[in-house]
Amino acid sequence: MVGTIEFNVAEMLPRTLYTEEHRLFQESLRDFLAKEITPFNEEWEKNKMVSRESWRKLGEAGFLAMQVPAEYGGLGIDDFRYNMIFTEELGHTGCAGPAVGYPLHSDIVLPYILHYGNETVKHKYLPKMVSGEMIGAIALTEPGAGSDLQGMRTFAEDKGDYYLVNGSKTFITNGYLSNVVVVAVKTDPKLGAKGTSMLVIDDTMPGFTKGKPFQKVGLHAQDTCELFFDNVKVPKENLLGQEGKGFGYMMTELAQERLIVAQSAISLAEAYLEATIKYVKERSAFGKKVAEFQNTKYKLAELATEVAMGRVFMDKCVELHNEQKCDSATASMAKYKLTEIQCKVADECVQLHGGYGYMWDFMVARGYADARVQRIYAGTNEIMKELISRKILA
Ligand SMILES: Cc1cc2nc3c(=O)[nH]c(=O)nc-3n(C[C@H](O)[C@H](O)[C@H](O)COP(=O)(O)OP(=O)(O)OC[C@H]3O[C@@H](n4cnc5c(N)ncnc54)[C@H](O)[C@@H]3O)c2cc1C
Known part of the structure; x- marks a missing residue:
């Protein structure tokens, strides 16, 4: 009984936000979701995660991270309304797991790399995030620090040309399937907020491991899990922006x-x-x-x-x-x-x-x-x- 929408509540009042081009995009996206996402939601709920294949299909169809410029493999669509249609139409399927995970990748994780990554990092990760080959997550919360992020303890020790990262994160959306994670770390624990930095950590780095997807009240198709960092060597080039500005x-x-x-x-x-x-x-x-x-x-x-x-x-x-x-x-x-x-x-x-x-x-x-x-x-x-x-x- 998911995805059986007839009367359109979103259109109860005339909307002026979208142009004819947006509408055409919305229709093609709706058809895609009805074919490639909604029918699989039940299976994904049982598996506690969406399929990797679904990510690649979304990437191939051009629905992931549409804002990424062409030089990094994207469509370079500088109009956030398209990204918002993506989230809206996923919401209209009623399948909340997919409605949360895919937009998080494109519009929550990826902007950190796009806005603060150096050229090496952007060329390394963005094209594969656009194609759906790499799945993104963001790791801020720790077992002892959620609302009060200043209490985080994951530490990135400066070792010259790399950081040595130790700590753990919890409740991470897309965590189990993630290949690339934007991680908040302490680079100088004495400085509080000013000692916080953002690193890109990927699943090829030894010492980075994941817990099993949590058993949650809802969002059953979402692979929320813990992430562990045990002496992970993160190259300095994977620092986002400047140290201490996280x-x-x-x-x-x-x-x-x-x-x-x-x-x-x-x-x-x-x-x-x-x-x-x-x-x-x-x-x-x-x-x-x-x-x-x-x-x-x-x-x-x-x-x-x-x-x-x-x-x-x-x-x-x-x-x-x-x-x-x-x-x-x-x-x-x-x-x-x-x-x-x-x-x-x-x-x-x-x-x-x-x-x-x-x-x-x-x-x-x-x-x-x-x-x-x-x-x-x-x-x-x-x-x-x-x-x-x-x-x-x-
Ligand atoms: C399914 C799921 C997915 C998530 N995905 C991610 C993710 O992808 N990445 C990530 O980093 N995190 C993620 N989180 C973590 C989420 O952001 C935190 O759970 C949230 O910020 C709250 O932190 P906490 O759980 O430590 O609760 P606490 O901070 O311990 O809060 C407990 C209670 O105290 C209240 N409280 C705390 N501080 C104040 C205050 N100053 N004033 C008034 N009330 C206050 C809170 O509102 C809450 O009611 C996810 C969580 C869940 C459950």
Whole structure:
């Protein structure tokens, strides 16, 4: 029961964000996802990860990291709306595992290499990330440091022409399949935030190992795992930007990460709502359709209103971000509010499905489990409120 969308909730209000070219792209992507992603979601959930083949197919079709310039093997599309359509359409399949992992690679991990990598690093990793031969992950969180990243302990010791890295990271999305990981490390533990740097570590480096994918509440097709670094020799050229500037790079890049999570949240919410509208029109009780009960009509009206408002705010954020005008507080508002809407919609849609809403075969049951983490990762929603309040009170 995934990917059975008919009525288009995303289009409840006329949207001005996309041009005719965007629409054509959206349609071809939708066809691709219906053929290459949705039918495999159930199998991938059992395997706790998507297939490597799916990454290569996305790469071959030109859907990964579209912004990468031609000299590094990409299409050089300097219009973030295309990347956002990618996340939106993945969300509309209702398959949350794929909807999280592929955009993370293209729009969260890869920008660090594109923006801060030297030419050697860019030529080494970007073409293979565009083709889907190399899968990307980002490793900030540690067992003892999540929201408070300054507490991280993974240490990169300067050994002249290389860093010797020791430590571990946890809860890493795409972790098990990852070939290239952007890792936050301490290069000078005495300096706090100013002693933090970003390194690119790849799976050919001895001493880099991975744990098994975690057993999670939701996102079952996502290979979230631990990463271990045991005396890993990382060449100096794999330092991103300058030593000690890692925190600044994270602060710059995290706004886009939050917009990606927000986009997946509102798009998945639209999918749950559409699946539910279809369901209540088909299901009968007490001699009438469930859609005819006043409670159903009012609940759907409430949810549709919140989703429509969320969609308008999201589109505005995409427009601003495309012009490099979406600040951290605005991106945090989108991440906070749209993930809350996603969780509310998932919960109410389960209720409107009755017992079937609790059965894994139904999109809303999966959605109920998948949605919860969106309020936790990419910065918890409490941290989002901190960031929003800083702007309000500045
Ligand atoms: C499925 C999944 C995938 C993930 N993917 C990645 C990934 O790819 N890469 C990565 O690096 N990390 C990833 N994470 C980690 C995620 O970003 C962290 O779990 C998150 O930042 C919270 O950190 P924590 O778990 O240590 O919780 P804690 O920081 O211990 O927070 C516990 C509670 O305290 C609250 N809290 C903490 N500080 C404050 C404060 N200052 N004010 C108010 N409340 C506060 C939090 O909001 C939370 O409610 C993932 C996590 C999950 C579950």
